[in-house]
Amino acid sequence: MLNNVAAVLLDGVHPFELGVLCEVFGLDRSDEGLPVHDFAVVSAEGPVLRTHAGFTIGSLHGMDRLDEADLIAVPAGESYIGRDYPPELLAALRRAVERGSRVLSVCSGVFVLGAAGLLDGRRCAAHWRNAAELARTYPRAVVEPDVLYVDEGPVITSAGTAAGIDACIHLVRTEHGPEVANAIARRMVVPPHRDGGQAQFIERPLPRSRCDTVGDVLGWMERHLDREITVEQLAERAHMSPRTFARRFQQETGTTPYRWLLRQRVLLAQELLEATDETVDSVAGRAGFGNAAGLRHHFLRTLGTTPNAYRRTFRGPSHAA
Template sequence: MLKNVAVALVDGVTPFEFGIFCEVFGIDRGDQGLPVYDFAVCAAEEGPLTMADVGFTITPPFGLERLEEADLICLPADRRAPVRDDYPEPFLDVLRRAVDRGARVLSVCSGAFVLGAAGLLDGRRCTTHWLHAPALIRRYPAALVDPDVLYVDEGPVITAAGTASGIDACLHVVRQAHGAEVANTIARRMVVPPHRDGGQAQYIQRPLPRTACDTVGEVIGWTARHLDEEITVEQLAERAHMSPRTFARRFLQETGTTPYQWVLRQRVLLAQELLESTDDTVDAIAGRSGFGNAAALRHHFLRTLGTTPNAFRRAFRGPRAVA
């Protein structure tokens, strides 16, 4: 049962992600019959601690000793995390002991770097903000980083993606501990959906990759301009003056994916852009993005992003959205 929740703060903590934990676990909603947590804000290093980019500091009333009794330890984003490598070892030890004794740890955004420093991401699937995912992969190669999801629950270690996905992860924890009705009631109080469709993939902006090979780079640029046409590996190989087999191998080396998967992803990205910026029907967008028909677009959109074209359009255009 989840009763004791502690938030561990480091210097440079971001206020929104910190506020998510306070909102979900720190507010007494006992008058509504909701769980009341023994909630504490703890300093993971000597303070006063700076709140990133907003010009004020915070001096938590508790230290590391309070984390030792928590059922759940929450780690907000740390603005310096992608470049920081000096987290206090006593803090990392507390996190390791927490997992060993059966407690859970939950990070939001770049808070995952703290878990990585503690070795708690090794061999575990995890996530972070899509902007920080490459850095997390480089620094902790044993971590199984998935940059496309809103959150990952790997037993005692829960990681959420950027910013608002921390709400999704916290409601997930509440739902597991107390049931859907409690989580839904808290979500209504917060005026947020109790569950969001899709994953982080629908928010990622991916420019054309830079490649070390000018030939493949030229072909990539040409392909991005002709996504509405039929494209085959044989056609691309011919433009690159290579055999299809050599081209496919070179493409994989330079982009990290196959020509087919790359073209498919670029078509989904183009469809996202058109859904956001035009009033074209889904059928018309399917043609412009190379899917041919609305059924094919819906299939690949759902498979790639975990949501439908119409749901995506409503999410990003609101009442202006057309079917």
Template sequence: MLKNVVAVLLDGVHPFELGVVCEVFGLDRSDQGLPVYDFAVASAEGPTLSTHAGFTMTVAHGLERLEEADLIAVPAGENFAKRAFPEELLDALRRAVDRGARVLSVCNGVYVLGAAGLLDGRRCSSHWRYAKELAIEYPRARVEADVLYVEDGPVITSAGTAAGIDACLHIVRQEHGTQVANAIARRMVVPPHRDGGQAQYVERPVPISSCDTVGDVLVWMERHLDEEVTVEELAIRAHMSPRTFARRFQQETGTTPYRWVLRQRVLLAQQLLESTDETIDAIAGRAGFGTAAALRHQFLRTLGTTPNAYRRTFQGPTRVA
């Protein structure tokens, strides 16, 4: 279980990316029954660090604070794509992964993980501006240039700025379930879930007018996840041709109607498994999978676990499976 979290900083740290990690893991929300982490900020380059925004900060902890961390986060920093990193930090990151800790990078913090050799043979992500350079610098890494975040074993890498929030909430969701992640998201006033495979940016993120959007269709789709529907039927509901609808859906969501519905169905199944005692068959029906076998297949494919195992993780063995 995730308990001990450290954000490790280098000179020129970007305050926003640091703030993302602090906001998710560093605040005491026990008044809402939410988990409290043993959170700390550590410096890899002395007690006083400059920031990208022009102010300095004093950091109480050094690299020794990483030794017992369950999760080590590396926020972005100035010129990370070009600078060298302290060997002591790279050694500490390698040791952490070797003993079972996880590491998370936000934006170009991924270069620190690359310098430590933690990207070798792994899928990873960063801000789209750095993707080409990252692939050249670390040819053994499998860079995915157009996604929000990637998890490959103990290494989680995220794209620019707000994608770091998505990656942090993804970790919380894995550790504590959808309800906890959603509660933190509500406190932060951010979307509760954006899938890691979603595109980093969309061609037209803000609809031109209320009649030139798929927003109303998305609301309808979310309320009818248990129904089978075709692109042609959705296009009629949106008053568009199927081809135009498919194109605009991709532009506004960064994914296809099929992938969007599939992910929403998995999310609904997760919520029902966490919060109800309904049978797997009943949940499969409510979530639109039809059969328990189909639900199990998608759980294994998407989450790497079975519905029963997922329920045991978040409800315990005494609840009905």
């Protein structure tokens, strides 16, 4: 279980990315029945650090605090690319992974993980502006330049600022379940889940208005995941031709209607398996997969596990049926 969290800073840290970690892991929300993390901000380079915004941060914990952490998070910073990092920090990151703790990077913090050797042979995410440099600097890393974040075992990497929020909420969901993740996301007024494989940025022309043209259709799809849904039906609701609708949907969501719908159905099935005692057949029906065989097929393809195994992981052996 994720209880002890340390954000480790270097000189030039970006305050917003640090703020993301503080918001997700550092606030006491026990009055809402949510878990409280033992959160600390650690300095890797002296008692006072300069931020990218020009002000300084003091009263920081020492490096020994990292040896207690279940999660070590490295936010982005100025000039993190092409610099040297304190050897004791890199050693602490390696020890964390060796003992089974997680490490997480936000944006250019991924270069610190690379310097520690934690990206070797692993898939990882990076901001699209830094992806090529990351691949050149750490050729053994498997850089995926188009995704929001990658959860590769104990190492989680994320792209830009908003993707860091997504990665943190994903981690909360993995460790504490969907109800906790959704509650924190509501407090932060951010989406409760964006798939890590979603595109980092979406090519779209300037809209004539501030409203997304497929926004209402997305809401309808979410409310009717159990139905048979076709692109033709969706296009009719949006008052477009199927071809125009499919193109607009891709522009505004970064994915196809089928992939978006499939991901939402898998997410709903995950929530039902975690939070209810419904049978797998019942979960499959409510999530729009028809039957247990259909749900199992898509679970294996999307998550690499079966519905029963997933439920056992979150609720124990007695809830496997």
